[in-house]
Amino acid sequence: MMKKFTVVIISLLTVFNAVASDKEWRTLDPENAILLTLPHGKVVIELAPQFSPNHVKRFKTLAQKGHYDGNKFYRVIDGFVAQGGPEDGSIKDKAISELKIEADFSIDKNWTFTLVQQNDLFAEQTGFKEGFALGKSDKENKAWMLHCPGVIAMARTNAPNTATSHFYITNGQAPRYLDRIMTVFGRVVYGMDHVQAITRTSVIEGDTPVNPKDFTPMVKVQLMSDLPKEQQIRLEIKNTEHPSYAKKLSDRRKRESAFFYKKPPPVLDICQTPVGVRMIK
Amino acid sequence: MMKKFTVVIISLLTVFNAVASDKEWRTLDPENAILLTLPHGKVVIELAPQFSPNHVKRFKTLAQKGHYDGNKFYRVIDGFVAQGGPEDGSIKDKAISELKIEADFSIDKNWTFTLVQQNDLFAEQTGFKEGFALGKSDKENKAWMLHCPGVIAMARTNAPNTATSHFYITNGQAPRYLDRIMTVFGRVVYGMDHVQAITRTSVIEGDTPVNPKDFTPMVKVQLMSDLPKEQQIRLEIKNTEHPSYAKKLSDRRKRESAFFYKKPPPVLDICQTPVGVRMIK
Numbered sequence: 001m002m003k004k005f006t007v008v009i010i011s012l013l014t015v016f017n018a019v020a021s022d023k024e025w026r027t028l029d030p031e032n033a034i035l036l037t038l039p040h041g042k043v044v045i046e047l048a049p050q051f052s053p054n055h056v057k058r059f060k061t062l063a064q065k066g067h068y069d070g071n072k073f074y075r076v077i078d079g080f081v082a083q084g085g086p087e088d089g090s091i092k093d094k095a096i097s098e099l100k101i102e103a104d105f106s107i108d109k110n111w112t113f114t115l116v117q118q119n120d121l122f123a124e125q126t127g128f129k130e131g132f133a134l135g136k137s138d139k140e141n142k143a144w145m146l147h148c149p150g151v152i153a154m155a156r157t158n159a160p161n162t163a164t165s166h167f168y169i170t171n172g173q174a175p176r177y178l179d180r181i182m183t184v185f186g187r188v189v190y191g192m193d194h195v196q197a198i199t200r201t202s203v204i205e206g207d208t209p210v211n212p213k214d215f216t217p218m219v220k221v222q223l224m225s226d227l228p229k230e231q232q233i234r235l236e237i238k239n240t241e242h243p244s245y246a247k248k249l250s251d252r253r254k255r256e257s258a259f260f261y262k263k264p265p266p267v268l269d270i271c272q273t274p275v276g277v278r279m280i281k
Numbered sequence: 282m283m284k285k286f287t288v289v290i291i292s293l294l295t296v297f298n299a300v301a302s303d304k305e306w307r308t309l310d311p312e313n314a315i316l317l318t319l320p321h322g323k324v325v326i327e328l329a330p331q332f333s334p335n336h337v338k339r340f341k342t343l344a345q346k347g348h349y350d351g352n353k354f355y356r357v358i359d360g361f362v363a364q365g366g367p368e369d370g371s372i373k374d375k376a377i378s379e380l381k382i383e384a385d386f387s388i389d390k391n392w393t394f395t396l397v398q399q400n401d402l403f404a405e406q407t408g409f410k411e412g413f414a415l416g417k418s419d420k421e422n423k424a425w426m427l428h429c430p431g432v433i434a435m436a437r438t439n440a441p442n443t444a445t446s447h448f449y450i451t452n453g454q455a456p457r458y459l460d461r462i463m464t465v466f467g468r469v470v471y472g473m474d475h476v477q478a479i480t481r482t483s484v485i486e487g488d489t490p491v492n493p494k495d496f497t498p499m500v501k502v503q504l505m506s507d508l509p510k511e512q513q514i515r516l517e518i519k520n521t522e523h524p525s526y527a528k529k530l531s532d533r534r535k536r537e538s539a540f541f542y543k544k545p546p547p548v549l550d551i552c553q554t555p556v557g558v559r560m561i562k
Contacts, residue, residue, distance in 0.1 A: 078473050079430060079431075079473060079555070117402070120402060121398070121401060121402050121546075121548050121550060122545070122546050122548060122550075148454065149453060149454050150360075158539045158540050158542065159542070160542050160543075171477075172430060172553075173429065173430050173454060173455060173550065173552045174454060174550070174553065175553055176545075176550060176553070177536065177545040177546075177553075178545070180543065180545070181541065181542065181543050190485070192359050192360060193481045196359070196477040197477065197478045204471070204558050204559050204560055205559035205560065206559050206560030206561060206562050207560045258439045259439050260462065261439065261440070261441050261462065262441075262461065262462050264403070264457075264458040264460065264461070264462065265402075265403050265458075267402050267403060269402060269403075269454065269455070269457060271454045272453075272454040272455065272456055272457070272458075274360070276485075277485050278485050278486035278487050279485055279486065279487030279488045280487060281487050
């Protein structure tokens with residue numbers, strides 16, 4: 001009986017996946033999306049529970065408790081990260097338990113993704129899975145989320161298992177040297193321009209320091225599904241498992257437009273390879 | 282007599298270069314720097330006449346004529362470029378002759394740079410020369426400026442030798458596939474946060490379009506040396522030819538800080554490798 005039941009579930013999942021990968025676009029699940037409201041605009045983050053389950057669970061729980069509302073982005077370095085969280089030493093800061101790092105995960109030989117590049121500078125392979133940029137090592141049977149621009153990851157101390165609630169969003173050239181040692185758990189799918197407009201807290205030597213009262217606050221950090229329907233931002237994202245996406249990658253590699261009077265090397269930097277997003281009105 | 286005179290000049294140049302590479306910092310030459318004033322802040326661009334002489338000459342001449350003052354950034358795509366120039370079809374737009382492309386240049390076996398990475402995804406070698414990120418091919422005896430974030434390059438039509446005055450500044454993950462087919466001629470050395478705050482003109486499908494009247498204007502584009510001394514922004518930039526910079530690269534590759542409880546691959550993405558800048562008060 002139990003066995004039969006399992007078979008039914010697997011069949012249903014297979015059907016679901018088949019349907020999902022049949023479509024060029026998939027709908028962003030509001031149960032899996034964060035609305036970050038900044039003073040100057042709205043940002044939507046898609047979470048990745050399939051790759052970093054405990055960090056996603058933590059972030060959702062904290063967002064639902066209002067933990068981040070009014071927190072500041074207190075460490076913002078142009079071309080690197082915008083980091084925020086509760087005030088240092090506050091009750092909010094101290095009350096949260098430490099998480100075990102989820103910076104990579106084991107895969108078996110049946111695990112697949114949409115390949116982007118072999119022998120990327122930092123990884124044996126790069127590819128997309130469900131819209132997220134991943135690295136993969138067949139030697140180690142591991143995969144991991146990449147530090148492309150616009151990912152959200154949890155900060156930590158020097159020790160690996162020390163993430164609590166402070167997080168950063170990457171805002172410059174991908175700091176790929178952080179791959180596999182920091183837990184990425186989602187990515188900005190809307191409003192990256194507003195992330196880029198967060199006030200930098202770090203200035204060069206000799207320049208006027210920024211007054212902490214001018215640091216950019218998070219007005220609200222909410223789970224999208226907790227908002228009334230009319231206040232939700234509803235998005236569709238290109239299905240990176242659809243054959244049309246692999247075709248798009250192949251076309252991008254070939255650069256056949258007349259603009260390319262000389263062809264660049266037939267390689268792709270996954271962090272410079274867009275995954276389309278559109279708004280549902 | 283002529284020969285002797287040449288020898289003297291070469292000797293002086295050798296002395297000058299020896300002095301220059303003796304110092305950890307070099308002073309940004311105001312004759313070689315552009316001040317781009319945006320409504321929300323000031324941006325400094327260092328020009329690269331040593332690599333793209335005709336494009337630099339063009340840009341300096343146009344800046345000195347006030348050609349760009351009041352122009353808009355009319356094509357701004359998050360994670361890609363902020364492109365600006367005179368209004369399409371205007372007299373300003375049509376009056377400028379086309380430039381021969383300077384997307385790469387020939388080198389001989391004595392040409393050197395401060396090596397950053399062998400077998401980068403897009404180039405045989407990457408390295409810095411005079412603060413600029415370059416690619417190099419010994420097979421082809423060529424070197425070229427890279428499309429790292431914050432470079433300035435001239436736009437063109439599909440034909441290579443068609444650049445006039447429209448330019449772009451890269452604002453996202455390095456679009457390295459444009460290397461060697463577009464003329465990069467400088468880079469932002471101050472105020473990249475203000476470049477990042479330029480209004481995006483391109484929105485996703487379904488989102489509210491941006492009214493062209495809200496596009497970000499260039500209030501002024503001036504040669505720094507044309508400004509009164511007290512209005513100049515004076516900067517020093519790390520001397521990438523100094524031994525301390527090569528040491529910095531080597532340290533960055535090794536990642537010996539305790540933060541790296543597991544070591545990343547010992548490689549460097551040159552576009553994610555900073556060259557320090559500081560302000561002279």
